Amino acid sequence: MTLLEQFQLWLGGIWPGWAAYLVPAIVGIVVILAFILVMIIVFIYFFRRVLGRFQIRIGPNRLGPEGIFQPIATAVKILLKEDIVPAKGDKVIHWLAPLVVFVPVLMIFAVVPLGARAILTDLNVGILYVVAISSVSAIGIYMAGWASNNKYSLISALRTVAQIVSYELPVVLAILGVVLMAGSLSMTKIVESQSIPFILLQPLGFLIFFLGTMAEMNWSPFDLLEADSEIVAGYHIEYSGMKFAMFYLGEFGHAFVYSCIIATLFLSGWQGPLLPPVIWLLIKVVAVFFVMVWIRATLPRLRVDQLMAFAWKCLLPMAVINLFIVAAEMLWLSEITPWLLVAVNFVFAGVLVLLWSKLFNLGGGRVEV
């Protein structure tokens, strides 16, 4: 029973039924929304400072102690900007697109467990819900690209759809490996089943899931839809003011939510000694996000054909093989000690990554279409 349900039950004894149902729901939603928005602001600050250090800069440090108020100043600046809509754009869709991008990010958070019982709704198909909702933002980006009446925006929108559809497959297959081991689709059950974090039991699955989610949230080096050097700013060229801020928040919200999901699926979520569960989750989330910033600071952007080839020729076959390996292990080797599985799976992961990188360097490292 989650904390919210307990609250509902307790309130049901005092208040009429409909109020006891509505009030805890609203309280839970408000708390979660506030948590997400604060965390997004923290992430933006963290991102700018850490990226600065990666580039031997300092990053924003003027406003407030160590620049912690810089995201707020940025938000105020963006709010005050003029909202420009293209004259020949589709005005309704242009208005709707930022919401369609941003709202799914908030919706995913309904099933992320912050503690043993601190979860908004403990869906029994939690991870399926995540997969379903997270692909909605692709539609939002497509809407933005279409409604802007701008060729670069449209190119960006088409790229996004191709990219997200391609990377959805390996991500879902990697999730299936986790689900096989956990024996449940519910996020709380997945966390509870991780006495050993699944990153150790399925290193290959973690790698595939990590790269796939990075591509799905259009994080550099997969940020083809924003490729500044090719298509200026992609789908948000024609956006300014608060609408642009929604895209910006959506990007970092995606980063936060996917970090949460990676931490939940592979890094044993809120589990950990001594510290309270939320702190453990946040530590893991920040660690995952740090690796994302690290990758963003290092790797150059892929070409379009390289991106597609990476999804279909590299991640997808590896994800299928990973799924088979995990299934076989669960079927025949479920009795043996898990640490043996850890060793076996690390060997498998290493061999497969080496094999696939060999396949990829045909033609002197050039990837054929």
Add this chain to the structure above:
Amino acid sequence: MKFERYGIGVVKGMALTFKHLFRPPITVQYPEQKLNVSRRIRGNELVWFQDKCTGCATCAKSCPQGNIVIVTHVGSENNYVVDKFEIDTGRCMFCGLCVEACPFDALAMGRSYERAQHRRRQLILSKEELQLSDVRQPSGYARPKIEATLPKQSLLIYWDRKEGGQKLSWLALTKKRGRGV
């Protein structure tokens, strides 16, 4: 076994950027920290030495803009006494021709570069404002004697001469700085 084309490049790159985390930042925090400008900078101002000036108006003649206004009268020792010496730095392009033209080294370019004003008329500098003060120091432009007294320019990155000119070094702004690249 060589790992040349097995994705080792990605790992190498990641290791390199990770090293960057532990390097001191190269940023100069401008209003608090300032670099030494070039010793021969033509900063956004001029310095006028009243005792050296004979009022010959060579500077005014050499000025391509005609910015320098100089009014004199004949003094008791049959010399020029400067009544008015004005430079409109709003129209000045800091070419330095007046400084080069001065036969008595009475005019020099300044070293400062923070001369922004709120009003255009504040940019017209009078005789009193142009004189040497704490904030108005002369640069070594066309004045080798002044140049010899000034500190050397500090660069963010420079060739380390001790290492045979082969190594790039950073400026040591703080104690943490100055480690080799």
